[in-house]
Amino acid sequence: MPKKTTVSIIKCDVGSLAGHHTVPKPLLDIGEKRLKEAQKSRLINSHYVFHAGDDLELLMVHNKGENNPKIHELAWNIFQEAAKKAADLKLYGAGQDLLRTAFSGNVRGMGPGVAEMEIEERGSDPMVVFAADKTEPGAFNYPMFKIFGDPTNTAGLVIDPGMMEGFKFEVLDVMENKKVVLKCPEEMYELIALIGTPGRYVVSHVWRARDNLICAATSTTRLSLIAGKYVGKDDPVSIVRAQHGLPALGEIIVPFMHTYFVEGWMRGSHWGPLMPVGLKDSRCTVFDGPPRIVALGFQVSHGKIASDDDDNPLISDLFDDPAFDLARREAVEYAAALRRMGEFEPARLSAETMEYTTLPKVLEKLKGKFVKAES
Ligand code: F6R
Ligand code: MG
Ligand code: MG
Secondary structure (H helix, E strand, O other), X not given: OOOOEEEXXXXXXXXXXXOOOEOOHHHHHHHHHHHHHHHHOOOOOEEEEEEEOOEEEEEEEEOOOOOOHHHHHHHHHHHHHHHHHHHHOOOEOOOOOOOOOOOOOOOOOOOOEEEEEEEOOOOOEEEEEEEEEOOXXXXXXXXXXXXXXXXXXXXHHHHOHHHOOOEEEEEEEOOOOEEEEEEEOOOHHHHHHHHOOOOOEEEEEEEEOOOOEEEEEEOOOOHHHHHOOOOOOOOOEEEEEOOOOOOOHHHXXXXXXXXXXXXXOHHHOEEEEOEEOOHHHOOOOEOOEOOEEEEEEEEEEOOEEOXXXXXXXXXXXXXXXXXXXXXXXXXXXXXXXXXXXOOOOOOEOOHHHHOOOOHHHHHHOOHHHOOOOOO
């Protein structure tokens, strides 16, 4: 059996500088220090620490497989330590996403978000990791469909015989905790019927139909469902594999050439335009947003992220590119249009979705004031 390689991205909001907008350096330093040690002790082979808005993101490449308790514990301990540092500095929302106190073998269901993919490395294995802030896992539904299901986005679906059999999408119903696999192109309409409701149905994995090659994995946490109350949105992460019989890197990022609307933004309660940004702009500012997404391109190589001679991972900050200026301008314009509407739908999320925010507490107070109206 060839040795397998696992890519894990585990993220958590452990506290932020000046509200909920960015992760300051002392917290990133904790991640870097601890992952460097883990690399030295050979628990992991490679790492990259970054942030998407107020979420600390740990990208790790190793040979331990998915859901490995040691890898998850490593991330959990880093988040605990960073949350403690955040609390010492009185940063905002220290430990926000750490919903459980005792670690029990896996960070899933404990607050942090996880996307993992175990692969047999191909001759060359290009990958993209996406991380978004102020939105939720269903935010990836639209680009996942575009990338793997839409021939007007992905030329390879039309031109590359290696892709003609299409792709299989695993869709998770996060409300009922059920899943279904639908294949494109045959079940494209049914797929869209489901994932057009991103707050409930989330694309969690994608495989190439002809050989079941894993192509994409997305985090699917719903913090409010774990905690039973509003605790912030579940800012999502995703891993997508590229090229050679899979969508090309350019086909994976072209859906972000235009902005599109996602749920989240201020207080997790508004529709907002998703803005692709480079790491330098990965800070949510206006109205706690607009929701932002970063994309990192890298090569998985001999169980690691391909690195330079000093073992620094070679990472390409894909949205740090004028080609995404149009999407950024659109995002700002649409953000301004939505904000003009204040707290009126559709700027604010539907009443059903607001059930998972703090609004019901406000409405509760009015209950006793209602009297029967004449018909
Ligand atoms: C959204 C988010 C922020 C906060 C907002 C209010 O995911 O984290 O928009 O909801 O800044 O935060 P609190 O209630 O902590 O003052
Ligand atoms: Mg926060
Ligand atoms: Mg966040």
